[in-house]
Amino acid sequence: MLRASGLPASWSDSLFARERLSNLTGRITLISGSTRLVALLGQPVAGSLSPRMQNAAFAARGLDWAYVACEVAPERLEAAIRGLPALGFAGANITAPHKQAAAELCDEADGSSVNTLLFRDRCVSGFNTDRAIVAGIEADRVCVIGAGGAAQALLPALLGEVRVFSRGGSWPPDASNADLIVNATPVRDELLVDPRAGQIVVDLAYRADGRPTAFVEAARAAGCEVIDGLEALVRQGAASFELWTGVTPPVDAMRAAVRSA
Numbered sequence: 001m002l003r004a005s006g007l008p009a010s011w012s013d014s015l016f017a018r019e020r021l022s023n024l025t026g027r028i029t030l031i032s033g034s035t036r037l038v039a040l041l042g043q044p045v046a047g048s049l050s051p052r053m054q055n056a057a058f059a060a061r062g063l064d065w066a067y068v069a070c071e072v073a074p075e076r077l078e079a080a081i082r083g084l085p086a087l088g089f090a091g092a093n094i095t096a097p098h099k100q101a102a103a104e105l106c107d108e109a110d111g112s113s114v115n116t117l118l119f120r121d122r123c124v125s126g127f128n129t130d131r132a133i134v135a136g137i138e139a140d141r142v143c144v145i146g147a148g149g150a151a152q153a154l155l156p157a158l159l160g161e162v163r164v165f166s167r168g169g170s171w172p173p174d175a176s177n178a179d180l181i182v183n184a185t186p187v188r189d190e191l192l193v194d195p196r197a198g199q200i201v202v203d204l205a206y207r208a209d210g211r212p213t214a215f216v217e218a219a220r221a222a223g224c225e226v227i228d229g230l231e232a233l234v235r236q237g238a239a240s241f242e243l244w245t246g247v248t249p250p251v252d253a254m255r256a257a258v259r260s261a
Contacts, residue, residue, distance in 0.1 A: 034064060035066050039069075039080075039089055039091075040069040041077065042094065045095065048208075049206070049208060049233060049258045052257050054240075056253050057241050057254050061245070065245070077102065085119040085124065091118045092116070096150065100112060100113050110128055113152040118244065127240075130157075132235045134157050135235075139159065141160055141161050141178045142159075142162040142163070143174070143181045146166055146182075147166035150204050151182075163178075175193040175199070179199060181202070185205065188207060188213040188214065191218055195219040195222050198223075200225045202226075206230050206233065208261060210258075230255075234251065
């Protein structure tokens with residue numbers, strides 16, 4: 001099907017349309033030739049709240065920037081990362097299952113797992129802003145559930161004795177003596193451990209509709225200190241925002257964006 005412009009409808013509805021992004025302020029941002037772009041690369045990405053959060057942040061700071069989610073299969077990751085700078089993208093976020101693979105594709109990286117890319121001077125730099133999720137937490141004994149890219153990203157920031165549990169290694173998880181429990185899996189509906197009062201709980205998983213995961217619900221009922229997946233998203237996202245833009249992130253606007261989804 002062709003539009004009056006002579007372009008296929010699918011093109012007119014995507015790349016060649018004046019795509020409009022709504023944010024929480026009700027303002028409409030038009031993507032133009034001068035708009036700075038940031039991508040989210042992962043598989044899947046349809047349920048991610050990062051576009052909503054980052055576009056609200058750009059709007060709050062009055063920046064002509066836009067954030068778009070792109071589903072990328074593992075075998076296409078290298079092509080995607082190499083192609084984004086050529087298309088003028090300023091940077092990208094990396095989500096599951098690509099965090100470790102992306103680190104290997106960077107010209108420079110601050111660790112073996114990255115979630116943020118910065119494109120500058122023909123260089124792809126990788127950063128791990130997931131560390132911001134647990135920054136400042138003091139715990140002598142840590143239980144990490146999951147051994148994938150999300151877990152690997154947090155390990156350098158975790159102090160004390162850390163035990164990692166995964167279905168491919170030690171299982172089931174034992175958090176009975178832990179001061180801090182981190183769920184670094186995408187599990188939302190199953191309770192993998194029973195939290196108790198006095199423990200700190202960090203759950204990287206979240207639901208797009210804002211409902212608490214089974215782990216967060218149990219932790220709150222037990223009286224734990226909780227960092228849920230939405231707060232985790234904001235913490236790492238704020239650090240990424242500052243890397244791309246050099247501007248102080250509007251954390252309150254970012255929280256409002258994900259909490260009102």
